[in-house]
Amino acid sequence: xxxxxxxxxxxxxxxxxxxxxxxxxxxxxxxxxxxxxxxxxxxxxxxxxxxxxxxxxxxxxxxxxxxxxxxxxxxxxxxxxxxxxxxxxxxxxxxxxxxxxxxxxxxxxxxxxxxxxxxxxxxxxxxxxxxxxxxxxxxxxxxxxxxxxxxxxxxxxxxxxxxxxxxxxxxxxxxxxxxxxxxxxxxxxxxxxxxxxxxxxxxxxxxxxxxxxxxxxxxxxxxxxxxxxxxxxxxxxxxxxxxxxxxxxxxxxxxxxxxxxxxxxxxxxxxxxxxxxxxxxxxxxxxxxxxxxxxxxxxxxxxxxxxxxxxxxxxxxx
Amino acid sequence: xxxxxxxxxxxxxxxxxxxxxxxxxxxxxxxxxxxxxxxxxxxxxxxxxxxxxxxxxxxxxxxxxxxxxxxxxxxxxxxxxxxxxxxxxxxxxxxxxxxxxxxxxxxxxxxxxxxxxxxxxxxxxxxxxxxxxxxxxxxxxxxxxxxxxxxxxxxxxxxxxxxxxxxxxxxxxxxxxxxxxxxxxxxxxxxxxxxxxxxxxxxxxxxxxxxxxxxxxxxxxxxxxxxxxxxxxxxxxxxxxxxxxxxxxxxxxxxxxxxxxxxxxxxxxxxxxxxxxxxxxxxxxxxxxxxxxxxxxxxxxxxxxxxxxxxxxxxxxx
Numbered sequence: 001x002x003x004x005x006x007x008x009x010x011x012x013x014x015x016x017x018x019x020x021x022x023x024x025x026x027x028x029x030x031x032x033x034x035x036x037x038x039x040x041x042x043x044x045x046x047x048x049x050x051x052x053x054x055x056x057x058x059x060x061x062x063x064x065x066x067x068x069x070x071x072x073x074x075x076x077x078x079x080x081x082x083x084x085x086x087x088x089x090x091x092x093x094x095x096x097x098x099x100x101x102x103x104x105x106x107x108x109x110x111x112x113x114x115x116x117x118x119x120x121x122x123x124x125x126x127x128x129x130x131x132x133x134x135x136x137x138x139x140x141x142x143x144x145x146x147x148x149x150x151x152x153x154x155x156x157x158x159x160x161x162x163x164x165x166x167x168x169x170x171x172x173x174x175x176x177x178x179x180x181x182x183x184x185x186x187x188x189x190x191x192x193x194x195x196x197x198x199x200x201x202x203x204x205x206x207x208x209x210x211x212x213x214x215x216x217x218x219x220x221x222x223x224x225x226x227x228x229x230x231x232x233x234x235x236x237x238x239x240x241x242x243x244x245x246x247x248x249x250x251x252x253x254x255x256x257x258x259x260x261x262x263x264x265x266x267x268x269x270x271x272x273x274x275x276x277x278x279x280x281x282x283x284x285x286x287x288x289x290x291x292x293x294x295x296x297x298x299x300x301x302x303x304x305x306x307x308x309x310x311x312x313x314x315x316x317x318x
Numbered sequence: 319x320x321x322x323x324x325x326x327x328x329x330x331x332x333x334x335x336x337x338x339x340x341x342x343x344x345x346x347x348x349x350x351x352x353x354x355x356x357x358x359x360x361x362x363x364x365x366x367x368x369x370x371x372x373x374x375x376x377x378x379x380x381x382x383x384x385x386x387x388x389x390x391x392x393x394x395x396x397x398x399x400x401x402x403x404x405x406x407x408x409x410x411x412x413x414x415x416x417x418x419x420x421x422x423x424x425x426x427x428x429x430x431x432x433x434x435x436x437x438x439x440x441x442x443x444x445x446x447x448x449x450x451x452x453x454x455x456x457x458x459x460x461x462x463x464x465x466x467x468x469x470x471x472x473x474x475x476x477x478x479x480x481x482x483x484x485x486x487x488x489x490x491x492x493x494x495x496x497x498x499x500x501x502x503x504x505x506x507x508x509x510x511x512x513x514x515x516x517x518x519x520x521x522x523x524x525x526x527x528x529x530x531x532x533x534x535x536x537x538x539x540x541x542x543x544x545x546x547x548x549x550x551x552x553x554x555x556x557x558x559x560x561x562x563x564x565x566x567x568x569x570x571x572x573x574x575x576x577x578x579x580x581x582x583x584x585x586x587x588x589x590x591x592x593x594x595x596x597x598x599x600x601x602x603x604x605x606x607x608x609x610x611x612x613x614x615x616x617x618x619x620x621x622x623x624x625x626x627x628x629x630x631x632x633x634x635x636x
Binding site: 152156 | 390446447448449462464465467469470471472473474475476477478479480481482483484485486493494495562565566567569570571572573574600602603604605608609
């Protein structure tokens with residue numbers, strides 16, 4: 001019997017899960033539409049049935065645990081708490097519910113923490129003790145690893161770097177406060193920057209012809225690569241804000257590397273290069289040339305599943 | 319034989335050391351003028367001789383280790399590196415040098431980290447796993463404890479929260495950058511705020527009559543307590559900046575408490591109350607009402623010696 005774990009990524013729209021071996025190979029994958037299950041008990045039943053069915057398609061495997069990445073997840077309590085992007089309101093004891101159905105250990109954390117575990121176990125942070133993963137998607141999530149362990153803090157919610165204020169009295173953030181890091185350094189933040197620049201600047205830009213639904217971070221990165229002046233300025237502005245937040249991050253835990261993951265990170269060197277230059281100029285003297293800015297070593301496509309799998313593997317091995 | 323440790327606090331001007339038992343009782347204390355020893359080997363000899371002499375005054379004690387707090391100290395390497403406030407230039411392997419003289423284990427970290435260890439072992443953080451100590455003196459030092467351990471990071475210099483930028487393009491900091499937390503939320507920062515307010519505002523103020531050498535954070539706190547308008551405004555401004563930096567600190571490690579230590583913290587409720595109010599309003603939603611803002615539980619007078627003693631006790635016990 002080959003021992004395997006399941007990695008689960010619960011998103012606002014879709015839930016993806018996979019059976020993963022110790023080497024990080026995804027043996028089989030399945031998915032559910034999260035929005036089909038407005039009642040969480042129905043979700044747990046449907047998910048457990050689907051996972052059992054997936055396991056049955058493989059011979060000679062034994063499920064030893066389940067790792068789940070989900071928004072607003074609390075590692076200490078195994079709960080999802082007041083997640084604005086999920087239909088399940090209040091405090092949901094998801095880890096316990098899944099454990100009762102599947103009879104194996106279940107751990108739960110937010111998707112950015114899971115991404116950090118994935119990076120440590122299967123990705124570019126193998127062998128590193130101190131690093132940070134920033135997931136630059138709709139928002140900005142973060143997983144902080146100190147001395148080989150994820151930082152959960154007193155509440156279980158530590159690592160909300162996206163809600164560090166980077167611009168006092170700046171842009172309104174989804175959290176209701178102003179000037180948060182994620183309001184600038186995320187795919188959504190880049191789109192917002194372009195929208196503002198389009199209305200405030202006179203430069204010609206192909207982005208002016210795009211309907212709002214097509215104005216994505218991908219479209220902006222592509223326009224910037226072609227030299228579109230507004231796209232270029234928006235990327236520069238975003239990289240500067242990202243650099244600013246990274247410099248402020250470094251003074252806390254002095255990481256060996258900061259990994260950039262998610263939609264905005266796909267812009268590649270167009271983003272990484274100015275961020276590295278920002279650090280060269282602005283990093284605090286004790287930390288100059290001590291931090292690598294790296295792309296994630298995990299592929300975007302199954303990163304969430306691998307991260308969740310790494311979370312439970314790490315738990316089972318410690 | 320009663321087992322004891324030595325706690326040593328090396329400052330730019332004075333070095334204080336004490337013999338401390340397991341319960342945090344300082345059995346004897348000594349001191350040297352750091353500035354008398356521009357050559358570090360002379361310092362180590364003089365210090366070792368003085369410590370041996372101090373030990374000889376006590377009967378039936380056995381020294382088991384030495385903890386040292388010093389500026390720009392690197393825990394991993396046991397070194398003091400390029401300390402601008404010390405005459406010893408370059409990289410000084412102080413832990414090794416003292417170990418050779420004293421033949422006991424020696425550990426070294428910066429004074430704020432030592433203060434955090436003191437808080438955990440002897441002070442208000444007993445039993446806490448996740449907390450932060452901010453030392454608000456000439457600068458702003460910080461010691462971050464995560465899951466019961468001090469965060470040293472990849473470089474050994476982690477916890478430089480005083481050099482987080484809180485005001486983009488703000489006041490020039492001693493580090494050469496602009497807008498650092500310590501340029502505002504420290505005893506020095508408060509004095510600077512008053513100097514600026516005196517020149518920019520018309521309000522009457524008793525502080526206008528003080529020569530610069532007497533314009534201290536203590537004098538300002540006393541004037542504020544009497545209702546002096548500029549002193550009151552300066553305290554409010556400082557508390558707001560301190561609150562801002564604390565809110566940004568919380569999103570990283572989600573501490574149970576933040577301890578304020580050092581000269582500026584002596585202002586007491588005049589500082590603590592507005593900081594707590596700032597947090598009520600501005601803390602990120604996941605961390606609302608999860609963080610206590612507390613005065614240090616260690617007395618100012620021997621805090622540095624106790625912190626350094628706690629550092630080595632913690633090392634010997636783990």
